[in-house]
Amino acid sequence: MKSIVIAIDGHSSTGKSTVAKKLAKELEYKYVDTGAMYRAVTLFAMRNNWLQNGKVDESKLVKNLSSIEINFEYNPEAGTNDVILNGENVEKEIRAMEVSEHVSSVAKIDEVRKKLVEIQKQLGEEKGIVMDGRDIGSVVFPEAELKLFMTASADIRAQRRYNELKEKGEDITFEEVLKNVKHRDEVDSNRKNSPLIQSEDAIKIDNSELSQEEQFEIILNLAKEKI
Numbered sequence: 001m002k003s004i005v006i007a008i009d010g011h012s013s014t015g016k017s018t019v020a021k022k023l024a025k026e027l028e029y030k031y032v033d034t035g036a037m038y039r040a041v042t043l044f045a046m047r048n049n050w051l052q053n054g055k056v057d058e059s060k061l062v063k064n065l066s067s068i069e070i071n072f073e074y075n076p077e078a079g080t081n082d083v084i085l086n087g088e089n090v091e092k093e094i095r096a097m098e099v100s101e102h103v104s105s106v107a108k109i110d111e112v113r114k115k116l117v118e119i120q121k122q123l124g125e126e127k128g129i130v131m132d133g134r135d136i137g138s139v140v141f142p143e144a145e146l147k148l149f150m151t152a153s154a155d156i157r158a159q160r161r162y163n164e165l166k167e168k169g170e171d172i173t174f175e176e177v178l179k180n181v182k183h184r185d186e187v188d189s190n191r192k193n194s195p196l197i198q199s200e201d202a203i204k205i206d207n208s209e210l211s212q213e214e215q216f217e218i219i220l221n222l223a224k225e226k227i
């Protein structure tokens with residue numbers, strides 16, 4: 001079996017991480033959720049009060065970037081990797097709605113991207129990896145052997161995310177989630193640095209009408225063709 005890089009990009013809440021995790025497990029590959037890394041930096045800024053009224057204090061965050069250390073640690077219960085921010089497991093905190101509200105503003109900052117992209121490249125040096133995000137096929141691994149671009153209608157994505165958050169006990173409305181999904185699409189797609197785009201050689205998967213199993217089958221078959 002050949003070791004390859006599988007890049008999964010796409011819009012917010014398209015189930016990229018769910019399918020990426022499953023694929024990595026099936027192929028015995030490493031899995032890296034790059035959104036979690038941007039979320040961890042956002043949490044760090046929030047804890048330092050560098051984020052207020054939707055605005056990031058960019059210069060404070062950039063000045064202190066060297067004091068942010070991000071690692072992944074295997075969680076045997078979940079069978080996946082948790083994000084570790086300066087030695088603390090923040091997997092739960094980074095999924096909160098408040099982090100989702102600010103993360104796209106933080107992800108726009110050039111220095112933040114530079115730092116995280118460097119770590120991502122190192123993680124994928126030996127291949128045998130499934131990485132999901134927004135710029136994996138376009139910037140982090142332009143040479144990836146398999147590139148997927150996932151999308152679905154905003155309503156369907158918001159409904160899925162709303163159900164997830166409700167299950168976790170978040171006090172939130174569907175409208176708030178829909179607004180956030182659309183806002184992140186807008187910011188992620190229109191930023192100057194590494195915007196969310198479908199690379200020419202990426203295969204588009206619209207999963208609006210697909211079950212998780214159907215989608216997994218399609219993606220697994222695409223991967224097997226390359227391995």
Ligand code: C5P
Nearest residue numbers: 034035036038103104107133134135184
């Ligand atoms: O994947 P997830 O929805 O957790 O990502 C959170 C946010 O992080 C995205 O909305 C985007 O602003 C940012 N992101 C990014 N580049 C990546 C991964 C995530 O800009 N490779």
